[in-house]
Amino acid sequence: MEYSNEFLMKLYEELLRCRLFEKKLVDTYALGKIPGHIHSGLGGEACYVGTLATRQQGDYFKNSHRCIAVANLLGVSLETAFSEIMAKRTGNAGGRGGVNHVSQLKYNMLGFSATLACDIGLAGGAAMRLQYDGIDNMAYTFYGDGTANRGPVHEAMNLAAVWKLPVLFVCDNNQFGISTHVSQGSSVPNPGADRAGAYGMPSEVADGTDVLAVYEAAKRLTDHIRAGKGPAVLECKNYRWRGHFEGDQTPYRDKAVTEEWMKKDSVAKMEKLLLDKKIIDQAAIDNMYQQIDDEMERAIAFAEASPAITPEEIYDNLYV
Numbered sequence: 001m002e003y004s005n006e007f008l009m010k011l012y013e014e015l016l017r018c019r020l021f022e023k024k025l026v027d028t029y030a031l032g033k034i035p036g037h038i039h040s041g042l043g044g045e046a047c048y049v050g051t052l053a054t055r056q057q058g059d060y061f062k063n064s065h066r067c068i069a070v071a072n073l074l075g076v077s078l079e080t081a082f083s084e085i086m087a088k089r090t091g092n093a094g095g096r097g098g099v100n101h102v103s104q105l106k107y108n109m110l111g112f113s114a115t116l117a118c119d120i121g122l123a124g125g126a127a128m129r130l131q132y133d134g135i136d137n138m139a140y141t142f143y144g145d146g147t148a149n150r151g152p153v154h155e156a157m158n159l160a161a162v163w164k165l166p167v168l169f170v171c172d173n174n175q176f177g178i179s180t181h182v183s184q185g186s187s188v189p190n191p192g193a194d195r196a197g198a199y200g201m202p203s204e205v206a207d208g209t210d211v212l213a214v215y216e217a218a219k220r221l222t223d224h225i226r227a228g229k230g231p232a233v234l235e236c237k238n239y240r241w242r243g244h245f246e247g248d249q250t251p252y253r254d255k256a257v258t259e260e261w262m263k264k265d266s267v268a269k270m271e272k273l274l275l276d277k278k279i280i281d282q283a284a285i286d287n288m289y290q291q292i293d294d295e296m297e298r299a300i301a302f303a304e305a306s307p308a309i310t311p312e313e314i315y316d317n318l319y320v
């Protein structure tokens with residue numbers, strides 16, 4: 001595929017934003033500033049960014065608990081995101097949802113459920129409304145390799161295929177569901193893509209450490225979906241760089257394998273491409289790191305200075 005310099009730079013900036021957000025999340029958590037626990041999306045950024053590079057105004061999105069940085073790409077401000085993460089009133093749910101619920105419907109984000117897989121159908125529902133109203137848009141739904149084995153995923157896939165709904169199912173295969181390796185939970189090597197055939201859907205497996213490879217696969221599948229031919233499955237193969245949650249010492253996996261995978265760094269690959277093509281120089285890259293980091297530091301300072309949610313308020317907006 002031929003790319004304009006502008007497109008490559010946009011992709012790089014989104015990738016870098018995700019990377020630095022996910023790093024900042026880990027560092028801020030280590031400082032004890034985030035209540036609860038976080039699931040770091042480090043290593044999976046290209047899956048989300050490459051896929052979402054095919055998005056159009058009016059599309060719908062169902063994220064997962066993994067790459068929280070995506071919320072910022074879709075429009076949620078860093079101030080709102082970090083406030084929610086740090087349980088502050090200035091967060092999108094007033095601090096009630098926390099890190100797993102950084103989401104705003106005004107950006108067509110459908111939220112997500114901690115009961116994994118039950119929310120896959122939300123994207124199907126959004127797609128059903130688009131189809132019903134004759135609106136030329138689609139929905140994206142992200143889920144993990146472990147979640148891929150749950151029933152609700154398959155029910156959502158079946159109906160989406162029967163009704164030819166405009167949905168892209170994106171399996172972020174980071175090879176682990178907590179401590180269970182994908183080979184121990186799935187009878188097929190590609191738990192996302194290998195199952196698409198059962199529902200008559202096309203699928204692709206992409207190198208999830210290469211943002212352009214993900215984009216190209218996503219582009220082929222979203223062209224199919226946007227042509228009204230029904231849903232599809234994209235599986236991105238990557239590797240979860242950190243534990244399931246911060247503090248997970250990962251005794252169930254080989255450190256040497258993790259280190260090998262961490263060399264397949266999506267951000268470093270894009271930087272090499274941009275430098276080789278002389279689209280950008282090292283000083284400009286350094287400058288981008290600094291600017292994005294400054295933006296995040298300002299957002300964290302805003303969140304820290306914001307009022308915390310109080311115990312009395314946690315039952316507000318509860319209807320039953």
Ligand SMILES: Cc1ncc(C[n+]2csc(CCOP(=O)(O)OP(=O)(O)O)c2C)c(N)n1
Pocket residue numbers: 039064065066114115116117143144145146147148172174176177178240244
């Ligand atoms: C229905 C359900 N079962 C179990 C859990 C506990 N749980 C939280 S994250 C997780 C692992 C999910 O693995 P995967 O789908 O591969 O996503 P990843 O965490 O790797 O991004 C599990 C089992 C849950 N939240 N919901």
Ligand SMILES: [Mg+2]
Pocket residue numbers: 144145146172173174175176177178
């Ligand atoms: Mg996983």
